[in-house]
Amino acid sequence: MDWHILGQQIINGLTLGSIYGLIAIGYTMVYGIIGMINFAHGDVYMVSAYLMAITLAVIHFFGIDSVFFALLLTLAVTMALTGLYGWSIERVAYRPLRGSTRLAPLISAIGISLLLQNYVQISQGARVQGIPTLIEGTIRFGSGEDFVQIKYVQVLILVASLACMAGLSWLIGGTNLGRQCRAVQQDRKMAAILGVNTDRIISLVFVIGAVMAAVAGVLVTLNYGSFDFYVGFVTGIKAFTAAVLGGIGSLPGAMLGGLILGLLESLFSGFVNTDYKDVFSFAVLVGVLIFKPSGLLGRPEVEKV
Amino acid sequence: MSSSRPALLTVEGLTMRFGGIVANNDVNFTVDQGSITALIGPNGAGKTTVFNCVTGFYKATEGRIRLQTEAGEVEVGELLTRPVLGGSYLVARAGIARTFQNIRLFKEMTAVENLLVAQHQRLNRNLLAGTFDSAGFRAAEDEGIERAFHWLRVMNLLDDANKLAGSLPYGRQRRLEIARAMCTGPRLVCLDEPAAGLNPSETEELSELIRRLRGEHGVTVLLIEHDMGLVMGISEHIVVLDHGEVIADGGPAHIRSSPAVIAAYLGTETTEVTP
Numbered sequence: 305m306d307w308h309i310l311g312q313q314i315i316n317g318l319t320l321g322s323i324y325g326l327i328a329i330g331y332t333m334v335y336g337i338i339g340m341i342n343f344a345h346g347d348v349y350m351v352s353a354y355l356m357a358i359t360l361a362v363i364h365f366f367g368i369d370s371v372f373f374a375l376l377l378t379l380a381v382t383m384a385l386t387g388l389y390g391w392s393i394e395r396v397a398y399r400p401l402r403g404s405t406r407l408a409p410l411i412s413a414i415g416i417s418l419l420l421q422n423y424v425q426i427s428q429g430a431r432v433q434g435i436p437t438l439i440e441g442t443i444r445f446g447s448g449e450d451f452v453q454i455k456y457v458q459v460l461i462l463v464a465s466l467a468c469m470a471g472l473s474w475l476i477g478g479t480n481l482g483r484q485c486r487a488v489q490q491d492r493k494m495a496a497i498l499g500v501n502t503d504r505i506i507s508l509v510f511v512i513g514a515v516m517a518a519v520a521g522v523l524v525t526l527n528y529g530s531f532d533f534y535v536g537f538v539t540g541i542k543a544f545t546a547a548v549l550g551g552i553g554s555l556p557g558a559m560l561g562g563l564i565l566g567l568l569e570s571l572f573s574g575f576v577n578t579d580y581k582d583v584f585s586f587a588v589l590v591g592v593l594i595f596k597p598s599g600l601l602g603r604p605e606v607e608k609v
Numbered sequence: 610m611s612s613s614r615p616a617l618l619t620v621e622g623l624t625m626r627f628g629g630i631v632a633n634n635d636v637n638f639t640v641d642q643g644s645i646t647a648l649i650g651p652n653g654a655g656k657t658t659v660f661n662c663v664t665g666f667y668k669a670t671e672g673r674i675r676l677q678t679e680a681g682e683v684e685v686g687e688l689l690t691r692p693v694l695g696g697s698y699l700v701a702r703a704g705i706a707r708t709f710q711n712i713r714l715f716k717e718m719t720a721v722e723n724l725l726v727a728q729h730q731r732l733n734r735n736l737l738a739g740t741f742d743s744a745g746f747r748a749a750e751d752e753g754i755e756r757a758f759h760w761l762r763v764m765n766l767l768d769d770a771n772k773l774a775g776s777l778p779y780g781r782q783r784r785l786e787i788a789r790a791m792c793t794g795p796r797l798v799c800l801d802e803p804a805a806g807l808n809p810s811e812t813e814e815l816s817e818l819i820r821r822l823r824g825e826h827g828v829t830v831l832l833i834e835h836d837m838g839l840v841m842g843i844s845e846h847i848v849v850l851d852h853g854e855v856i857a858d859g860g861p862a863h864i865r866s867s868p869a870v871i872a873a874y875l876g877t878e879t880t881e882v883t884p
Contacts, residue, residue: 480729480750483718487726490715497664498727499701499793 311445311452313574314567319458319527321566322465326520327543328550328558329472330390330513336489336553337509338402340409344393344416346540348514351420352386352521353531354428357435359385371438375526383518390514391507398510399503417536424533434530461523468519469559472512476555485509489553538582545589551602560600614641615677617829618663618797623672625658625853632658636672636855638848640797645823645830647840649864650850651873656833657710659850660799663831664707665689665700678703678796704796708786710805710833716775720766720785723774724757727792760788764818780811787818791826798822800832804839812836816843841865849873 327349334342359381363374397416401408439457446452476482487495488505496502524539525531542565550561568588573581592599618640625633633655640646648656662669665685674685688699706727715723761767764784769777774785783803790798800819804812816839822828834840840847840861847864849857851873857864864870 480725480753483722483726484729486718486722487715490717491713493666493697494709494713494715495726496697497666497701497707498729498789499698500726500729501696501698503696 306450308446308450308452309574310571313570315452315454315458316574317567317570318563319461319566320570321546321563322462322469323520323524323539323562324543324546324566325559325562326465326468326516326523327539328547328562329469329516329555331544331547332550332552332555332558333485333509333513335547336555337485337492337506338398338409339406340398341413341544342398342510342513343410343413343540344397344420345513345517346536346538346543347417347420348386348389348393348536349517349521349539349543350531350533350536351389351424352382352514352518353525353535354424354433355385355518356382356522356525357433357531360435375438379519379522382522383515386518386521387511387515390510390517394507394510399506421533421536428533430533432530432532435525437529438526455527457523457527461527464519464523468516472516473555475512481508542582542585545585548599549589549592551599553603554599554601557599557601564600614643616640617642617677618831619673619675620659620663621673621675623659623662623674624670625655625662625667626670631853633662633669633850633853636850636853638855638858640829640831641846642677643823643827643829644846645819645832645844646846646848647844648831648833648848648850649835649837649840650856654850654873655853656850657801658853660707660801660831660833664705664799665697666707676703676705676797701793701795704794705799706790706793706795706797707799708783708790708801708803710801712779712782712786714774714782714786714789716773718774719771720761720774720777721754721757721770723785723789724760724792725753727789728753728756728794756792760791763791763821764788779806783807783815784818787822791822791828795828797829797831800830800834802833802835804834804836812839815839819843 327345330345330348331342334340334345356378359378360374363377368374368377393416397412398409401412439455439460442453442455443459444451444453476485484495484500484505485508487498487500488502492502495505543562546561546565547558548561549565550557550559565585565588569581569585572584576584616639620636620638623633623636624631636655636659648659650656658667661667663674663685665688668689669686676683676685683703685700685705688703689695689697691699715726718726758767758770761770764787766781766784766788769781769785774782777785783806787798787800787803790800803819804815807815819830819832820843823830832840832844844861847857847859847861848855849864849867849870856869856873857867859867
């Protein structure tokens, strides 16, 4: 057993997993509140990567040199614009279909997914795009050949996603707004009868999902530096897997599912085979669904009378 | 029904069809300000459908449901179909609250949280204020908690404040649902079979409670109930439905002696009803 490989893969896995977790939040919250899978969510994440790069270029154009300040501004602008995307998508593609069959918004979501991919491909080009490395440097443990290292940007990913998850847990668990979200999730019609504007709460959930995807988009782009119009697909499917693994509809489940999936994936690629890591992730999903169909933290679906 | 009190709710020509089934046909009645009005009738008479239309759960096929509010008169159907911003939540904001025959609490929230959700319209509605925890928001939140505990006290539920609603015994869930309806600050509260599943002493307690809601808290009550003891004991005005139509409308004494009502409930030889 190579302990340094194990340590390294755990660090990589946690970083990857927290990204999956952030994106999975969008899937799980939307499912929880209106019972649909938002297949366009992965592409919202992809759009956020482009928005991030564009914002960064604009900021650079105005001659802001401080990396810290530039990043903060980029993050804020990207979150806001991606949130706007999330809001508009719900307004245009899902709200008019509310009350129709369950399948209709699903198909509309696939349509939006294709629309976003093609719109980005046409407007930004099909080539792989990139941004320069902004945060350099690593912390290294150990010496010689056997070392474990964690990049500063990985530290940033871990800290930022933890902060987002903690903030969101507080928002949902401890505020008036979160209480309304939970009420709408448990019984939408009843919440409306009590005076909660359910359409507004549903919009809010889409915005929250998109904003979390934007944070993920900014962090991943900082880490890898490159992206194209198709990155949303695989990442989206992985995050969806994470949401199902943790129990779709459950917020802590999405975070836990993301971390577990990230860890399993990087441990598998570190010790077994890199090419088959996706096969392994999805095999785990199949296993979980066979033995615990509602996911790790999900509740079994109760028939409503 | 004789009373000099003004009508709070006026239902005119209410018709509700589900495909080919006519659940309500041309229902007309009024609920006077400050009264306790009961809606009775045999099973399947369309009582709950009337309730669902009045409280904005369904959009009536035809007819008008007018409610007097401080800001003037509103029509429930118009609130539901108002473009862009229309919806059931406007009916609650206009001052109609309800409970359900099969209890619909938020089972995975505590009793207090259930009551706080209901006060949404009174609490600070500003999203940013909520997010940044402003002083005004804090004050509104404290006020909300205070009101929630007030209603827990009235309903004798203080010990259950922090228990999950779904874990409470049946009778307490019923009372919590009434408390939640009251927390919306309604002018009219609609109770759908509030005594269903309660034992005689609990039913006695409930009728006392309904009287107090009207007497001390100034709310108008419209209820559906099968327990005739309760209905005759507390209501001033009774509307009887059968096969989706109003067959009698008046005070308890009038209803008790109405041949149409007796026929609907007990069934009689047709010669006796239609001479």
